[in-house]
Amino acid sequence: MEVTSAAGLAALLPEAVVALTAVAGLLVGSWLPRGRQGWVRGLAVVAALGALAGAAGGLGGTPIALASGYAVDTATGVARVVVLVGVVVVLVLSADHVAGSRRESEFCVLVLLGGLGAMVVAGASDLLVLAVGVLLASVPLYALAGFGKDAGGTEAALKYYLVGALLGVVLLAGVTLLLGAGGATSYAELSVALPKAPAGVVTAGTVAVLAGLLFKAGAVPAHFWVPDVAEGASAPVAAFVTTVPKIGAVVAIYRLGTQLEVADVVAWPALVAVVAAASMTLGNLAAFFTGQVRRLLGYSTIAQVGYVLLAAAAAGQTGLALPGLLYYLAAYLVTNLGAFAVVCALPRAATPDDYAGLFRRRPWLALGLTVCLLGFVGTPPTAVFVGKLSVFAAGVDAGLAWLVVLAVANTVASLFYYLRWLRPVFRQVPLGSVSKPTVAEARSWPGEFTSPGRWSARVAVAAAVATLGVGVAAEAFLSGVQGARLLP
Amino acid sequence: MTALSVAVFFPLAVAVLLLMLRRPRARAVMWAWVGATALDLVLVAALWVGYVFGDAAGDGFGYEASSRWIPSVGVGYHIGVDGISLPLLTMTAVLFLACAIYSVHAVPRRRAREYAVLFLFLQSVSLGLFVSLDLILFFVFFDLSIVGMYAVIAGWGHGQAGRSALQFFLYTFTGSLALLLGFIVLYLGSQPRTFDMVELARQQPLAGTGLAGGLALLAVGVGLAVKTPTVPVHTWLPPAHTDAPAAGSAILAGVLLKMGAYGFVRIAMPLLPGAWRDYAWVIVVVGVVSVLYGALVALAQPGFKRMVAYTSVNHMGYIVLGLGAVGVAGSDAADAEAATLAVTGSVVQMVSHGLLTGALFLLSGVLYERGGTYAMGAYGGVAGLTPRFAAVTAVAALGALGLPGLSGFIAEFQIFTGSFGAVPVAVALALPGIVITAALFLRALRRIFLGDRALPAGARMVDLSRPEMASIVPLLALSVLIGVVPIVLVEIVVPAAQAVVAAVTT
Numbered sequence: 001m002e003v004t005s006a007a008g009l010a011a012l013l014p015e016a017v018v019a020l021t022a023v024a025g026l027l028v029g030s031w032l033p034r035g036r037q038g039w040v041r042g043l044a045v046v047a048a049l050g051a052l053a054g055a056a057g058g059l060g061g062t063p064i065a066l067a068s069g070y071a072v073d074t075a076t077g078v079a080r081v082v083v084l085v086g087v088v089v090v091l092v093l094s095a096d097h098v099a100g101s102r103r104e105s106e107f108c109v110l111v112l113l114g115g116l117g118a119m120v121v122a123g124a125s126d127l128l129v130l131a132v133g134v135l136l137a138s139v140p141l142y143a144l145a146g147f148g149k150d151a152g153g154t155e156a157a158l159k160y161y162l163v164g165a166l167l168g169v170v171l172l173a174g175v176t177l178l179l180g181a182g183g184a185t186s187y188a189e190l191s192v193a194l195p196k197a198p199a200g201v202v203t204a205g206t207v208a209v210l211a212g213l214l215f216k217a218g219a220v221p222a223h224f225w226v227p228d229v230a231e232g233a234s235a236p237v238a239a240f241v242t243t244v245p246k247i248g249a250v251v252a253i254y255r256l257g258t259q260l261e262v263a264d265v266v267a268w269p270a271l272v273a274v275v276a277a278a279s280m281t282l283g284n285l286a287a288f289f290t291g292q293v294r295r296l297l298g299y300s301t302i303a304q305v306g307y308v309l310l311a312a313a314a315a316g317q318t319g320l321a322l323p324g325l326l327y328y329l330a331a332y333l334v335t336n337l338g339a340f341a342v343v344c345a346l347p348r349a350a351t352p353d354d355y356a357g358l359f360r361r362r363p364w365l366a367l368g369l370t371v372c373l374l375g376f377v378g379t380p381p382t383a384v385f386v387g388k389l390s391v392f393a394a395g396v397d398a399g400l401a402w403l404v405v406l407a408v409a410n411t412v413a414s415l416f417y418y419l420r421w422l423r424p425v426f427r428q429v430p431l432g433s434v435s436k437p438t439v440a441e442a443r444s445w446p447g448e449f450t451s452p453g454r455w456s457a458r459v460a461v462a463a464a465v466a467t468l469g470v471g472v473a474a475e476a477f478l479s480g481v482q483g484a485r486l487l488p
Numbered sequence: 489m490t491a492l493s494v495a496v497f498f499p500l501a502v503a504v505l506l507l508m509l510r511r512p513r514a515r516a517v518m519w520a521w522v523g524a525t526a527l528d529l530v531l532v533a534a535l536w537v538g539y540v541f542g543d544a545a546g547d548g549f550g551y552e553a554s555s556r557w558i559p560s561v562g563v564g565y566h567i568g569v570d571g572i573s574l575p576l577l578t579m580t581a582v583l584f585l586a587c588a589i590y591s592v593h594a595v596p597r598r599r600a601r602e603y604a605v606l607f608l609f610l611q612s613v614s615l616g617l618f619v620s621l622d623l624i625l626f627f628v629f630f631d632l633s634i635v636g637m638y639a640v641i642a643g644w645g646h647g648q649a650g651r652s653a654l655q656f657f658l659y660t661f662t663g664s665l666a667l668l669l670g671f672i673v674l675y676l677g678s679q680p681r682t683f684d685m686v687e688l689a690r691q692q693p694l695a696g697t698g699l700a701g702g703l704a705l706l707a708v709g710v711g712l713a714v715k716t717p718t719v720p721v722h723t724w725l726p727p728a729h730t731d732a733p734a735a736g737s738a739i740l741a742g743v744l745l746k747m748g749a750y751g752f753v754r755i756a757m758p759l760l761p762g763a764w765r766d767y768a769w770v771i772v773v774v775g776v777v778s779v780l781y782g783a784l785v786a787l788a789q790p791g792f793k794r795m796v797a798y799t800s801v802n803h804m805g806y807i808v809l810g811l812g813a814v815g816v817a818g819s820d821a822a823d824a825e826a827a828t829l830a831v832t833g834s835v836v837q838m839v840s841h842g843l844l845t846g847a848l849f850l851l852s853g854v855l856y857e858r859g860g861t862y863a864m865g866a867y868g869g870v871a872g873l874t875p876r877f878a879a880v881t882a883v884a885a886l887g888a889l890g891l892p893g894l895s896g897f898i899a900e901f902q903i904f905t906g907s908f909g910a911v912p913v914a915v916a917l918a919l920p921g922i923v924i925t926a927a928l929f930l931r932a933l934r935r936i937f938l939g940d941r942a943l944p945a946g947a948r949m950v951d952l953s954r955p956e957m958a959s960i961v962p963l964l965a966l967s968v969l970i971g972v973v974p975i976v977l978v979e980i981v982v983p984a985a986q987a988v989v990a991a992v993t994t
Contacts, residue, residue, distance in 0.1 A: 323560070374635060377661075379631055379632070379635055380624075380627060380628035380631050380632065381628050385628075385631075386558065386561070389561065389624070389668070389672070390561055392668070392669070392672055393561070393672045393675060393676060396669075396672050396673065396676055397676050404669065404672075405669070408665045408666070408668075408669060411665060412658060412661060412662045412665060415657065415658060415661055416654075416658070419654060419657065423642065423650065426639070426642070426643055474558045474560075474561075475556070475557065475558045475559060475560055478558060478560035478561065479559075479560050482560045
């Protein structure tokens with residue numbers, strides 16, 4: 001159903017709220033005194049929650065296509081909810097780091113804009129809208145990565161920007177090629193035109209667009225920036241950058257694969273399957289050899305996106321693929337934010353050994369970390385377990401048994417480095433390294449710590465509980481996406 | 489909430505309560521743990537009485553409860569007991585109580601609460617596994633048992649505990665994922681799609697598919713074989729057992745190993761009967777090799793605990809042999825009767841091994857606590873110093889080697905008699921396993937307890953304390969009970985064994 005009326009605009013309410021709040025936040029922030037920037041964060045959180053309520057309320061509604069450029073269907077709806085949850089969590093998480101900073105409002109506005117970009121990427125059913133979304137989901141994040149103006153952040157931002165600029169241009173080139181081949185940019189028209197177009201051009205264009213999206217998803221071969229940003233940027237930014245844009249990008253890859261109808265020309269499922277296999281394997285292998293927890297989490301996100309792409313590779317061949325993919329994204333978001341929240345709560349702890357004795361000092365935080373890391377492995381009854389179950393089932397059903405077996409082998413391998421982090425947590429020797437940051441250290445980041453690690457610790461425990469809750473009460477989430485189909 | 493659910497989750501509830509307390513006294517925690525496990529045993533015993541004398545049994549499962557959990561992917565909370573799971577459930581409750589009593593004095597006070605919480609968690613997980621009638625529910629408990637045991641070994645073990653625990657985790661986790669793959673294949677083959685064991689047994693989703701059924705059995709079989717464990721995927725077991733704390737070893741050997749063997753009876757045989765028949769000879773061979781290899785390697789061990797660990801491979805091998813023989817057996821009445829005997833023997837062996845090996849591991853803990861080493865060569869003539877310790881160990885060892893009058897004899901006799909008609913050569917090959925086991929246990933008794941007195945440096949050989957007696961002796965008493973009056977156990981197992989045999993042979 002194609003509409004441009006008021007109903008269509010109402011369907012865009014979450015995006016509109018976030019966009020307007022970002023603008024308003026910028027304006028309000030520039031009028032507020034330096035010490036009172038906290039109002040903007042409050043505004044941003046309230047607006048994101050409002051948008052979240054709107055997005056959640058619209059989940060059951062009739063799918064709507066807006067001017068054949070933007071689809072508000074189940075996939076977009078779920079992606080919006082998940083992204084907005086991520087935005088809210090990161091805004092709360094950053095309270096420890098930026099509260100009282102004079103650039104607090106800029107931080108919040110950038111987070112809102114990045115989240116908006118991720119939503120647009122998820123919903124785009126037109127290559128130009130997709131390109132706009134990718135830019136919107138990239139540019140604010142470059143700024144966020146270097147927000148701390150410290151050496152690590154600057155390096156991370158530079159690498160992130162360089163890879164992003166390169167692959168952004170590749171994406172635009174792909175859009176141009178497909179436009180030239182198909183004479184249109186909307187998926188609906190392209191799906192008619194592309195099968196008759198020259199195969200070489202279509203292949204090159206599709207692969208180029210995919211490359212741009214893989215950059216946003218942080219998947220191999222466009223993953224080089226992930227560990228650097230995870231380590232160099234401030235912890236809340238790392239949490240945001242490695243989590244939220246992925247949601248949009250993976251949904252966009254799924255949409256592209258099922259709607260462009262280029263199967264005769266491009267071996268799309270095989271292409272995505274190879275990317276998935278490379279992501280999970282290389283991410284895990286790299287994580288083996290890193291001694292920094294943040295880098296480890298960065299590599300782990302590369303591996304995790306490989307598992308999600310397994311569902312994207314099964315797209316169109318089984319009804320289990322889309323529900324599995326959407327559920328896995330939600331499970332991944334909660335778990336990853338939980339793990340990063342622990343990192344945020346202990347800014348001084350850089351290596352697994354710095355976590356020695358954490359259980360004795362801060363048992364709840366340690367248990368939260370345990371649940372999240374075991375969740376990553378897929379230990380039941382956490383959310384990622386149900387996600388893996390549905391994604392694996394989709395893979396086997398789509399005839400990708402080899403990829404599922406590889407995913408299983410990778411899951412076992414990943415246990416190694418997660419346990420390497422967990423073991424010191426329960427060790428008996430309490431070292432002095434896990435303690436609240438000193439004032440001097442706190443000052444090295446924009447703004448001083450008003451309440452070191454307090455919000456982060458709360459978020460970590462809440463995320464761990466949510467990981468268990470989403471897993472045990474998986475039905476509440478799965479029933480909503482069961483039989484979900486994209487708009488044609 | 490049914491009575492069965494209460495029995496399963498009660499220990500977990502107590503664990504959560506213990507976690508909530510602010511700075512509880514170690515002693516209070518320990519007695520709360522003992523009280524909770526004792527209460528849970530009473531509950532399980534009541535379930536047994538109700539099952540035998542009440543009308544809970546029927547044709548299907550007793551105390552069956554089924555509710556929707558994640559219907560979107562065909563997962564339900566479906567539990568129930570029959571003649572195979574109820575004895576294991578009871579054995580589990582008994583063994584956890586024994587471990588709680590044993591640990592009252594054996595655990596460092598500073599971390600008593602964490603220890604008790606972990607064991608209560610493991611207890612709920614183990615009980616839950618034995619009552620699961622849904623593949624995913626089974627898997628949840630299967631995986632959580634690995635996590636819990638990893639924490640016990642890594643946190644309270646000795647020697648190279650961290651390394652052994654990691655090896656245990658990696659090995660059994662790999663197995664569990666293979667299991668999950670097999671479950672997914674079963675799920676995708678069913679129509680309507682479900683993970684419910686009862687429904688899958690009715691549907692027979694992979695019947696006649698040949699390759700798919702074989703692959704599913706391979707995945708499920710590997711997953712369960714790692715946990716059982718059988719040769720050649722047993723290598724995690726000796727280090728894990730050796731480095732675990734005594735109560736941890738007792739639970740690992742007594743309860744966790746049974747999860748694998750139980751999975752064969754509950755999942756592999758009824759859900760994949762065609763594949764089970766097709767590949768029965770593989771299973772029989774694995775069983776025989778496990779029997780012989782476990783016994784021979786145990787014979788070569790200088791350490792008492794490691795030796796007991798390897799005899800587990802031997803004892804579990806008999807179970808695999810008996811279950812494999814069912815797949816070879818013909819379908820006429822006499823064959824079915826023999827096969828029923830083999831399955832019954834296998835179940836009795838699970839219970840018997842849980843009781844006897846549980847006792848032996850607790851006793852090896854006593855040895856280590858007194859002497860600081862497991863090396864049998866370091867001891868000699870200990871019987872004179874510790875008569876009770878010697879007597880109790882002798883009874884446990886004689887039970888484990890299959891002396892008539894104890895449960896091990898009943899189990900192995902049934903397995904051999906039931907399997908002989910179907911696989912005479914395999915049984916003949918496995919029989920020397922009994923002789924070797926007898927030799928190694930007698931030799932161990934002689935080296936430690938008899939002969940000239942020798943003690944490791946710094947040893948303080950005191951006899952069994954009251955909690956130690958109270959934890960170990962009841963296990964042996966139950967073994968004797970089964971050995972003398974096997975009917976109390978066998979009569980409840982046989983109907984369920986008949987159902988399994990009927991599922992496989994027809």
